[in-house]
Amino acid sequence: MDLDRRRAEEQEQRRKIGALKGSLSLIRRLPDELLNAIFSLCVFYAGTSPWVLAHVAQRFRRITLNARRIWSAVAIVAPKKNSPRYAYREFRHECTDVEILQHIIELSGRAPLDITIRHLNPEIAQILAKERDRWEVLEYYGLADQTCHPILFQPIGSSVLRKVVLAYLEWTPIPSVQWLETAKPLSLDIRNGGLSDLAGIRWWDRLEEFRIMAPWSSLVPTHGYASMIGPLAENQLQGEFVSILRKVCNRLKRLDMINISIPGDTPIHFPLLQELEFWNVGGWWLIECEKLNRIRFGLCPIVAPTTVTYANVREFEIGWTRHGDMVTNLELPSLESFILNDPSADHLPSYYTRTWDKVKKMRLCLHGLTSLSLIVPFRSLNTLETLEIFNTPPSIQFFRKFEAGTKEPIVCPSLKRLLLDFSVLKSKVVKDSLSQVCEKIVSTREPNHPLESLRVQWPQKAGGGETEFVPYSRTMS
Helix, strand or coil, rough: HHHHHHHHHHHHHHHHHHHHHHHHHHHHHCHHHHHHHHHHHHHHCCCHHHHHHHCCCHHHHHHHHCCHHHCCCCEEECCCCCCCCEEEEECCCCCCCHHHHHHHHHCCCCEEEEECCCCHHHHHHHHHCCCHHHHEEEEEECCCCCHHHHHHHCCCCCEEEECEEEEECCCCCCCCCCHHCCCCCEEEECCCCHHHHHCCCHHHCCCCCEEEEEHHHHHHCCCCCCCCCCCCCCCHHHHHHHHHHHCCCCCCCCEEEEEECCCCCCEEEECCCEEEECCCCCCCCHCCCCCCCCCEEEECCCCCCCCCEECCHHHHHHHHCCCCHHHHHCCCCCCCEEEEEEECCCCCHHHHHCCCCCCCEEEECCHHHHHHHHHHHHHCCCCCCCEEEECCCHHHHHHHHHCCCCCCCCCCCCCCEEECCCCCCCCCHHHHHHHHHHHHHHHEEECCCCCCEEECCHHHHHHCCCEEECCCHCCCH
């Protein structure tokens, strides 16, 4: 008995020592305000659930429950069979019933709300409608009970409403978007319907971001607009749409258009536009914007009738089109970053018919293309510092061109970072051979054109994982 008592005393002393060691932890020295900021980063950027943070320790729980902002993003979703009453995805709390929604709303205090609606019933609509003055972001996907619309979509006077997304409205149309008349959001995203009410809106001059997507079902054949996936949109709304663009152009900083063309031949000037994204759109060359710095094209087969120059564009992305001639008349003299997704071998050379004097970063996603066909344009990329190649069959002959010390001029003399993703690699023998080539690239370039890193990502069939090849001087330091 005496031995058992002494063992119990020993365990108690060990527990006290452990508690004292925990009190010396550096995290206990952090003030609550700093932990609050760290928790916000964990939730909004790392996807950590506040429910998890609240179960770490008493102090964590107290800080989490008092951090109103991290409870302010909520998604209303349909209940799932055999699923928990609440789940967590990204930084939004997924609610499936009224009780959980009310609890999250209470925890958010008076913080502005970020709401995503994918399921709706009258009881949930009533709760959200009461908090209408706190809506900061509203994303509504029209798959909900339409009987809730009169409850939810009433004129809103919220001064904090910043972004509105109305999507999939072709299947469940909502009432007129005039309910936003007094709110005047800065960002508006209309997808698959609801376009007929846009012409009557009077707050276009406030918008800074505008995204519009016509329904895919509205695509009809149009002369000269044939593409590999189908024709471009052509409907009676395009005349009104041009009028809308002229109203919105003064303050707009970002414009995304999908399946709706710009008719006519009169240019539209956007003095503040910085980002432009077009998918399956004609008439893109009518956009004039001297401050534009980023362009993204997809499924756009139309060649501009005259040369179009965007003098300040730094980043250009194009993909998912077999029509390389689309960029024939596009000039980007200040381009620094180029992203090319899934081109065809026949049109690949057309992407390199211009001079890339200032390109520093290039990312190529080449499904089914041999790398060797790319070596010619790389000889002129003297300023390229970062190169990323994805989804292309490995070619030892191609990568040997990056070695130094040969009779030919060195390829990409300014290259610092090289990333290779061999998603189609299957043979271990090829992997060993490519590893030897990568080691030689690093060693031969080191004296005069050193690489900071050369990383290779291998597929599972080749062992998986990532290999980094570093120069000898870096390993010594």
